Amino acid sequence: MLPHESGKGAGGGATTRPCGICALIERCRAGSFADFVAELPHSFVILGDAQFYRGYCVVLAKRHINEIHLMPPDEARALFDETVAVGRAIALATRPLKLNYECLGNLEPHVHWHVFPRFETDAMRAAPVWIRPEAERKVALEDSDRLALIRTLAGELRRQIPAARVAVER
Numbered sequence: 492m493l494p495h496e497s498g499k500g501a502g503g504g505a506t507t508r509p510c511g512i513c514a515l516i517e518r519c520r521a522g523s524f525a526d527f528v529a530e531l532p533h534s535f536v537i538l539g540d541a542q543f544y545r546g547y548c549v550v551l552a553k554r555h556i557n558e559i560h561l562m563p564p565d566e567a568r569a570l571f572d573e574t575v576a577v578g579r580a581i582a583l584a585t586r587p588l589k590l591n592y593e594c595l596g597n598l599e600p601h602v603h604w605h606v607f608p609r610f611e612t613d614a615m616r617a618a619p620v621w622i623r624p625e626a627e628r629k630v631a632l633e634d635s636d637r638l639a640l641i642r643t644l645a646g647e648l649r650r651q652i653p654a655a656r657v658a659v660e661r
């Protein structure tokens with residue numbers, strides 16, 4: 492879940508409510524989002540807010556579009572390739588038992604991929620991440636750990652995708 496996904500929902504129909512993900516992307520562009528990891532050619536990558544799954548990232552499509560099937564096929568594939576690169580970076584950084592990739596958008600209908608590492612130590616590892624109570628999964632990492640993790644993920648993304656823009660040294 493993203494920080495702004497409060498659970499209120501958009502009501503399903505046309506709405507004038509501003510898009511939370513577009514707002515988040517603006518903060519990434521402005522350098523004012525602390526959990527920014529990298530800007531890739533088709534996406535922004537951020538550390539997600541459920542760090543019970545240490546390394547969990549969200550890949551935000553740069554362009555506001557509600558559904559993958561409404562993207563030109565090349566763009567959808569490029570976004571998927573970037574999501575897989577994020578999965579590879581998380582795998583290298585955290586050595587999980589398994590990765591989960593999810594493209595939901597029920598609360599924020601702007602295409603984004605959730606990439607979750609799952610660990611042996613998780614007693615609920617066979618269940619979807621969302622089954623775990625929000626208060627348990629939405630934990631923050633200690634600041635030095637968070638920054639080290641962001642640095643590792645960003646470095647790995649830079650290695651895989653040379654065009655990646657990552658946060659300057661913090």
Ligand SMILES: [Zn+2]
Pocket residue numbers: 510511512513514554555556601
């Ligand atoms: Zn949007």
